[in-house]
Amino acid sequence: MAAFLAGIHYNAWILPVLLLIPTIGAVLVWAHGAVAGQGEAASMTARRLTLATFVLEFVLSIGLWWSLDQQSADWQAVFDAPWIEAWGTRFALGVDGLSVMMVLLTTFLMPLAILGGWTSVKAKVHAYHALMLLLTTGMLGVFVAKDLFLFYVMWEVMLIPMYFIIGIWGGERRIYASLKFFIYTMAASLLMLVAIVYLGIMAGEPLGRPTFDYDAILALNLPPAATFWLFGAFFLAFAVKVPMFPFHTWLPDAHVEAPTAGSVILAGILLKLGTYGFLRIALPFFPGVAMYPAVRTAIIALAVIGVVYGSLVALVQPDIKKLVAYSSVAHLGFVMLGIFALTVESVQGALMVMIGHGLSTGALFLLVGIIYERTHTRLIDAYGGIAKVVPLFATILTVVALSSIGLPGTNGFVAEFLVMIGSFRTYPMMTFVSATGVILAAAYMLWALQRMIYNKLDKPQNAALRDLNWRELGLLVPILAGILWMGVYPQPVLNRMEASARKLVTDVTRNAERQQASMMMGGR
């Protein structure tokens, strides 16, 4: 396989092509809508065209699994073209162990998300699908950007389609939720833009023009006083996106109001852009601040609070989508713990949670969407005993819920186990507290499961529910396969991320000491 990919120069063109395909797809879908109108047949064409685009995108992206050198922690499949020369920005792309699985997760989830909304999205079908495609370009762009300005542009490109997706195709309180989502993230990322511009100018000084090249900025020797503000700017942007406690309150509203596919993408991919930002930018660029004991401890404390707080609040949610949203706060808390504990095991664990949460929470939202389409309610208490009438749905929901609470044999266990066993080496007490999340997760998830699918089937309106159809089964089975595969044999995935995780840990540890030493000298 690797030889074949080398033969077609796969690495040379794959990244720009991956960004281009959804963009072209978006234009085509939009144009088709403009020409063919909003009829039923035209809508179906829009769905099929979008699905075909995403399937093509996924098939093409799979090559990354084989084409990348597992031993290398450097940028790979690099593509570099001039963009806005006067500003020194370039259209520079690349992947490494930190991003490759995120790219694959995105291309894997997108077709499933489209299938998930196949029958539930009935209005403005063309616009919806065009925005979905555009959103994909934005998300993939963030993951593969090797130029910080490009990174920022993609970051915002992704924001706008999501704003419309929630605001137009969302639930009852969609306007409030979408505005909250937009302002929250927008306000938080503005400071990041300022920071990026500052970094670009600083890095460009020797050249006489700005440069936003990742490696050039990484090599910068920043004035210690500036690093605090810069780190703060990035921290705010990423922490809101993650979302870390206490910046998380946009998430429950956005999750609940978004249409199924929106929730899947929000939880499955968008949140990971925040943690990815920490891995890619905040830690490597400003190790002196990130590893500064007070800062590091404070962030880890917020992460652990997120785990416990998210789980406790999830326990009492009457709305299943809100429950899943708060469980996301808890899971992402584990990711942040793993990242800032900074051992190879904990960072690998964080990456595994990022992938695993994408699968299991993505599947949870798909399942909720499936049952919502039949009952039009998200209230847990409106169900009860439905395992009797929808056994397939109940079986799959159970497996996914178990993966979400980290049962061994599923991805959830491998991921959380790695985070905790790695973090315990540097932050034993914090990890100890976070481990109680294991208990709480079982409590909120199994309680909800019981009230939904077990107990007595006592609501007459649920007695005639339809079980999964072939489309629904077909979109869930691949996720189930992923959940079990990553639980039983995660080694191939770990191998692909190992070199980059190791490099991150050693570089940040080493540079943190250097930067902190210069801070001491500069400060006193």
Place this chain on the structure above:
Amino acid sequence: MLLQEAAGAAHPLSGTLAEWIWLVPALPFLGFVVNGLLSLVPATHLGPADPSAAGHEHGQAGHEDRGAHDDHHHVTRHRNAGIVSLVGPAVLGLAFALTAAIFIGMLGAHAEAPFVRTLFPWIVTGDLTLNAALQVDQLSIVMTMVVTGVGFLIHVFSVGYMQDDPGYPRYFAYLNLFVFFMLVLVLGASYPVMFVGWEGVGLCSYLLIGFWFTDKANADAGKKAFVMNRIGDFGFLVAMFLLFANLGTLDFAAVSGRAAELGEGGAVITAIGLFFFLGCAGKSAQIPLYTWLPDAMAGPTPVSALIHAATMVTAGVYLVARSAAIFSLTPVASLTVALVGAITALFAATIGLKQWDIKKVLAYSTVSQLGYMFIGVGVGAYSAGVFHLVTHAFFKALLFLGSGSVIFAMHRAFHHTGSHADAQDMRNMGGLRRFMPWTFGLMWIATLAIAGIPPLSGFFSKDEILASVFARTSHSTLAEASWAGIPGSALLMLIYVLGLAAALLTAVYMTRMMLYTFHGPNRSGDAERSHLAEAPWIMTIPLAVLGVLSATGGLINLPAFLGAPAQKLHHWLEPVTGAASMHITHGEEAHLALGTEMALIALAVAIAVAGMAYAYARLKPAALVPKDQSPAAHGIERVLEHKYYVDEIYDRTIVRPVVALSRRVLWRGMDTGLIDGLFVNGSAYFMRSLGWMGARLQSGQVGTYAWVLVIGVLAVLGAFSLS
């Protein structure tokens, strides 16, 4: 690692049948896949999708409501029942045969080190190396034989017991999956692989307790079991984190070899021991995490026999024995294990005195006997603990299956007459010996065994534990240590006394159960009586096999004073636990003078006989009346009947406060109140009022501000690039 590989290359078992050990768990897994797929095929038409027909009110909440009773008029046998009846037990039979063959191969091999079969790398990253690897040694093979052997008998019994249940294939799928995870638990070569089985059996337990999930009480019981087990699993996890942080490995062989590096008696090794024991308390239902096990009786009775008596709940005992190298170096943790075991043994036995549900009696009896096993492994008599584990698997499986036969018969009788009386309440039974002589006789064998009457199996294993405690009250690291200021020797004496007291109560409540169930007049009702009969042979034959084992199981580890083939199990386990055991007793076998030992045995037997005699003299089955005519209990009896109100206490002091805190303080107060209300929306109002103050210069929309800011920054940037 290198050492292990070198040992593996020259291992006497390499190249033998032991290489095929992976097939032992693989067979039940195959059964799970086959039966699981068959269960997805709809059974028969499950009746109209009318919720009122879906669940049938039956008996008191929390009681076994057999699925076949969804409809009183016809039984719904699953269309795939035939193939399921074959596959389900057959995979267990084959697994047992293979295990026995491997065991026979081990008899002549004299393997001093475990044989590790590595299948594939599981989680290898950073400094962590975890392989999917199975370990064959003297301890794991004993456990595997119990799991597959007793498991096979219970599977066969289930064919009869569950035959008319519409969820028949699903039942066998879960049961096969359970055995798979149980085998992973006992065969895993490292703590994390064991943990896979550990949580996996918990999952199957959850699924099987809630097998008849349309009854809320059953679903509640399943959830309670899972969550309480998770509290224990939290301890297991933390112990693993501590091990890895201090030793850098989680493989059994490496940990056993290097446990001394943790520092004998130090804080770290004590913490590891105590956190592992928290795991044991969850899985093996010890104080304070025992309350899920009695509720777990909501599952089908063969499940109670297999999971909640013979195998899964003994996993904690196995964990302590497996970690003998660690526990032997921390007297404080070891004494805690023994003390908690002793207190649990007595405490649960007192509750068993006043239960009316036949399965609840056996459930508290199980909690109590598990406490006994922990006394054994806690005082470093690892082989004694495992010995009791094995004999208990025989006689308790027999008792549960026997009670299953009784319930089956009662249910059938009530079914015929359409009665809604409780088929599990002993007040509705009585005099069953006339109707089910086989079950009656076999259950009495098991009762005498658990009560400790010689020469039945339970006598030997219980005596071995009590003698071990007594022997260690002097000349042992435990006796010389101090536990919370109490001298170890005094604590051991207390444990011994608690053990004796529990033995007395065991004899009492077991005799009571037998008297009320099988003796005296029959109270089931005149119409029902004519329908009472022995269960079919497919259920009685497993009982008979277990009866033989319960009677003769003591042979595997006869006491030393009986001469030649004595202490076979003890010597067999020596390569695994011998060194740790000897460490506690200062390098020599714990030994009692023959006179002392005889005196102790006489005392124990006298106590058992006294307990039975007391129960026989005091309890009058003839005076009992059926459940619905019985008066309410008073005073201490009432407290016992309500299990000391521990469930209620947990609910008021833990469950409700946590839910209230989460709802009122965290969610409504913090989340929607403080963060969202004050900061987020508050700042939006602030912005809006700013906009109002700025008259019509701005729109007041925060979104507009955001865009203005973007454009502004871009303009600055553009200006810069031009200059």
